Amino acid sequence: MARLWPVPLPNAAQPAPISLRHSLPQPTPTNIWLSPPHLAGGEMAALQATLESGWVAPAGPVPAAFETAIAEATGFPHVVAVASGTAALHLAYRCLDLQPGDEVWTTTLTFVASIAPAVQMGARPRFLDVSPESWTLDPNLLAEALAKAGRAGKLPRAVVPVDLYGQCAELDTIRAICDRWGVAVLSDSAGGMGALHHGRHAGRGAQLAAFSFNGNKIITAGGGGALASEDAGLIARARHLATQAKEPGPHYQHETTGFSYGLSSVLAAVGLAQLPALESRVQARRALFEGYRRGLAGLPGLRFMPEPAWARSSRWLTALLVNPAEFGADRETIRHALAQAGIESRPVWKPLHLQPVFRGAGLLGGKGRSSVAADLFEHGLCLPSGSALSASDQARIIGIIRHCHPG
Numbered sequence: 001m002a003r004l005w006p007v008p009l010p011n012a013a014q015p016a017p018i019s020l021r022h023s024l025p026q027p028t029p030t031n032i033w034l035s036p037p038h039l040a041g042g043e044m045a046a047l048q049a050t051l052e053s054g055w056v057a058p059a060g061p062v063p064a065a066f067e068t069a070i071a072e073a074t075g076f077p078h079v080v081a082v083a084s085g086t087a088a089l090h091l092a093y094r095c096l097d098l099q100p101g102d103e104v105w106t107t108t109l110t111f112v113a114s115i116a117p118a119v120q121m122g123a124r125p126r127f128l129d130v131s132p133e134s135w136t137l138d139p140n141l142l143a144e145a146l147a148k149a150g151r152a153g154k155l156p157r158a159v160v161p162v163d164l165y166g167q168c169a170e171l172d173t174i175r176a177i178c179d180r181w182g183v184a185v186l187s188d189s190a191g192g193m194g195a196l197h198h199g200r201h202a203g204r205g206a207q208l209a210a211f212s213f214n215g216n217k218i219i220t221a222g223g224g225g226a227l228a229s230e231d232a233g234l235i236a237r238a239r240h241l242a243t244q245a246k247e248p249g250p251h252y253q254h255e256t257t258g259f260s261y262g263l264s265s266v267l268a269a270v271g272l273a274q275l276p277a278l279e280s281r282v283q284a285r286r287a288l289f290e291g292y293r294r295g296l297a298g299l300p301g302l303r304f305m306p307e308p309a310w311a312r313s314s315r316w317l318t319a320l321l322v323n324p325a326e327f328g329a330d331r332e333t334i335r336h337a338l339a340q341a342g343i344e345s346r347p348v349w350k351p352l353h354l355q356p357v358f359r360g361a362g363l364l365g366g367k368g369r370s371s372v373a374a375d376l377f378e379h380g381l382c383l384p385s386g387s388a389l390s391a392s393d394q395a396r397i398i399g400i401i402r403h404c405h406p407g
């Protein structure tokens with residue numbers, strides 16, 4: 001039988017799919033990706049051991065061990081591993097008993113998955129702007145808007161702060177504000193693995209926190225997610241719902257409907273092999289960020305994503321702002337120049353209140369204030385940030401950006 005592994009890789013940072021290769025679209029000329037998977041080395045052995053054990057289903061010792069490892073890495077006592085970050089968020093909304101017509105408030109500067117499951121459940125999404133200090137949910141706007149909603153008797157079912165590009169939301173302050181009104185906090189920490197706020201891991205302090213282990217994350221299972229909490233009951237309910245809400249008994253008995261959201265043992269094995277590398281991946285990404293900062297020093301009109309004193313960002317993605325008047329070229333000029341050289345970069349997230357699907361939703365609070373998130377979208381660019389990016393590739397990226405400056 002033909003050997004499936006090892007196969008030649010297009011480059012170390014972009015492992016090729018194995019047997020499906022022939023059915024995939026033609027490879028693009030891109031040779032440096034934004035955040036490709038970075039294999040830790042132990043994945044093959046973990047996969048082999050898992051396959052040999054026969055435990056390949058979304059149950060058994062491997063997902064359980066992955067949950068324990070996530071609990072250790074994050075400090076959450078209760079964790080359920082699931083098929084994706086989006087699945088974790090969907091389960092969280094079910095655990096919070098979200099009902100059609102309920103409001104869910106989140107930051108506008110996020111990926112659509114933060115709110116999509118809530119919308120699919122019939123909730124009304126409302127969006128808040130971000131703070132220029134952290135680019136995450138602005139607690140002052142939240143306090144103002146919740147007070148107004150509380151007085152009107154129209155409080156949301158949940159507030160969903162989001163960790164942005166490895167930068168934690170200001171969760172302790174947000175939780176204190178929400179506690180005042182009895183509103184639950186669900187942290188979308190999909191991009192938060194390894195990030196800290198006030199010395200605690202991303203998501204800690206929220207009633208529920210969702211993590212993602214998809215292919216572009218700092219730690220990947222090749223696809224997967226987790227829901228974590230201090231509350232054993234919430235995670236027990238999430239686990240029940242994630243496995244078709246089966247009641248105990250010899251036959252299938254259901255008092256509600258659930259999902260098939262369990263994480264395959266095969267993927268859990270990959271995640272388990274990856275997790276011990278978390279801190280070294282954070283250090284590598286932080287070093288890349290500093291490399292960009294040093295390499296682009298002296299150019300006018302470039303400003304990097306800030307890191308507040310209370311946070312330790314994982315720098316999952318290095319993001320910077322381009323002021324075209326000062327730099328002499330705009331963000332898109334840089335993005336196109338990089339793309340022409342086969343280098344992927346990406347604008348900062350388009351705010352959800354500007355997305356066609358949420359047309360008319362607008363921003364809560366901050367009357368008369370221009371949107372910080374809209375400004376970040378207009379000028380912000382995420383640069384290749386994979387933890388295996390070589391010094392020579394980073395130097396090439398820096399050289400291209402420098403070349404865009406007409407001075």
Ligand SMILES: Cc1ncc(COP(=O)(O)O)c(C=O)c1O
Pocket residue numbers: 084085086087110111113114162163188190191211212213214224225
């Ligand atoms: C902020 C945010 N929320 C949710 C998700 C969804 O995670 P997943 O892709 O694992 O479903 C992502 C994934 O990229 C994300 O960045």
